[in-house]
Amino acid sequence: ETRADVEEILKDAQARAAAIKVSAEEEADRATTHTINQEASAANLVVKRQVLNAQKVLLDQVYSASLAAVGDLPPEFHEKALTDLLKRAAKEIKKGTVHTNERDIPVAEGIISRLKTLSGYAVGDPVEIPGGIIVESIDGELQLDFSYSTFLDEIWESALKDASDILFT
CATH class of the missing domain: 3.30.2320.30 (ATP synthase, E subunit, C-terminal)
Incomplete structure (x- = not known):
């Protein structure tokens, strides 16, 4: 009877441990997905900022070239x-x-x-x-x-x- 109680307690403990393990894995997956999404968003923002800066440099060059072209008429x-x-x-x-x-x-x-x-x-x-x-x-x-x-x-x-x-x- 004691052995049966011990086995029952061990089964319950293993079931709870398995549930905790599954819950921890799900939480780790969510945290990983969240971190990946944040990093991807940050990288996209950096790329967008670099593109906008490059466009501004190009527009400034066009402006200067336009002014010079008018002066050279x-x-x-x-x-x-x-x-x-x-x-x-x-x-x-x-x-x-x-x-x-x-x-x-x-x-x-x-x-x-x-x-x-x-x-x-x-x-x-x-x-x-x-x-x-x-x-x-x-x-x-x-x-x-x-x-x-x-x-x-x-x-x-x-x-x-x-x-x-x-x-x-």
Whole structure:
């Protein structure tokens, strides 16, 4: 009878040990799956961050190349652009100082001397811009930035998503 009780107790202990073992294995499998999923998510995030950084570098290169390409356009383009920009500026500022890059100073001087509507304008010191003009009123209270980089920034902001979609899809 004692032997039967001992065997019964041992059977129960073995059954509980087997159940604990199965439960521990299931918990270990869940923990392993959870850890693997976390590591995969972290790796995906790192890859996505690297891709986004590479795309940003590429977009910055495209921006710089675009600005350089506009700056490298023929002199006739710059003369026409400056003429149009000066006419536009004259509608807002009647008398002022025109700043442009070193390359375009003679062009701006020629346009100002040629157009009567720009008689209140004088060419000021050169500025570090790729092209275009910056016009400052005589009293210094109003400044118009018609530089190529400002126009490109406006276009860039409005079309960045479209450009990104074209480049990266």
